[in-house]
Amino acid sequence: MxxxxxxxxxxxxxxxxxxxxxxxxxxxxxxxxxxxxxxxxxxxxxxxxxxxxxxxxxxxxxxxxxxxxxxxxxxxxxxxxxxxxxxxxxxxxxxxxxxxxxxxxxxxxxxxxxxxxxxxxxxxxxxxxxxxxxxxxxxxxxxxxxxxxxxxxxxxxxxxxxxxxxxxSIPCSNSFVESIFSNMKHCWNDYRNRMDIELISSELKIRMNSNYYCNQFYKRILTETQLLKQIRQNAKY
Structure with a gap:
């Protein structure tokens, strides 16, 4: 023993x-x-x-x-x-x-x-x-x-x-990259599978870099007539 x-x-x-x-x-x-x-x-x-x-x-x-x-x-x-x-x-x-x-x-x-x-x-x-x-x-x-x-x-x-x-731009670890993958899985799920890569990329950039609150983003969107026009059409897909 x-x-x-x-x-x-x-x-x-x-x-x-x-x-x-x-x-x-x-x-x-x-x-x-x-x-x-x-x-x-x-x-x-x-x-x-x-x-x-x-x-x-x-x-x-x-x-x-x-x-x-x-x-x-x-x-x-x-x-x-x-x-x-x-x-x-x-x-x-x-x-x-x-x-x-x-x-x-x-x-x-x-x-x-x-x-x-x-x-x-x-x-x-x-x-x-x-x-x-x-x-x-x-x-x-x-x-x-x-x-x-x-x-x-x-x-x-x-x-x-x-x-x-x-x-x-040199990362000290891969934690930030992993967080992007987590956000991508949340955005690109089974209920939103019609979105293309360009749209997912744009949404991730907004999520990771924007400082807007929801109400601020809403007010900003209302001033963007061209963007509102695209939202009402199928351009968002």
Missing amino acids: KKKSEILVKTFDLFINQVIEYIKSYYDDYSEFYEKLSYFSAQSFKFLTWKNIIDVLNMIDIDDLDKDKLYSEFYDIKSLYYNLKTKNIKLNDQIKSYFSSKTNEFRASNFTNQNFVHDNSDSNDEGTISLSNKKDEDFIKSHELWAYILNTSPNATPNFKKMICYIF
């Missing part, structure tokens, strides 16, 4: 070690690459350094990218970034205001979740809202930061924009 238990322990240890080695081999191959990509986050100490941009470009291949013009665009972007940071309004608040004006709504749910936490102490049954620490308040989402910078830049930055779009 003792011998069997020892064999079992050794077998289990071997299994665990193999799992650990597999995980290491999976991540080690891309660790350097993803580490360099992380420098494009505003929270990185190496944010906006030319050396990092060159390091990343040496690891990826972007067609028709003019590195000479990219160098000039980089310093335009860097100058704009520091000018935005020195304004009286915090950069995080500038970004919020920008997206609020673009969508005609203040995305309260997203910003509230970042800037406030619920206190579930016994002194208040309903929970009180308290300010989170300053680090959480100043947290900036990287994709929103770059969208704000690239769209407010007074100078054209086509090469820098192409590079940023390429970098942020």
Whole structure:
């Protein structure tokens, strides 16, 4: 009995070690690459350094990218970034205001979740809202930061924009892709099997990228006469 238990322990240890080695081999191959990509986050100490941009470009291949013009665009972007940071309004608040004006709504749910936490102490049954620490308040989402910078830049930055779009299209996992498949199964079911691929693609793009509420989408549709005409016809199929 003792011998069997020892064999079992050794077998289990071997299994665990193999799992650990597999995980290491999976991540080690891309660790350097993803580490360099992380420098494009505003929270990185190496944010906006030319050396990092060159390091990343040496690891990826972007067609028709003019590195000479990219160098000039980089310093335009860097100058704009520091000018935005020195304004009286915090950069995080500038970004919020920008997206609020673009969508005609203040995305309260997203910003509230970042800037406030619920206190579930016994002194208040309903929970009180308290300010989170300053680090959480100043947290900036990287994709929103770059969208704000690239769209407010007074100078054209086509090469820098192409590079940023390429970098942020690289998935860190397959979870987003899996969520699209789940949404596709929900859209394209047995009761809606007459829809073609183009229509499914359009519906998925709306689902995954739109910030409209149902009533906002309804009001928007009423202003699109050509779309309403197609809806009343068989063009929707």
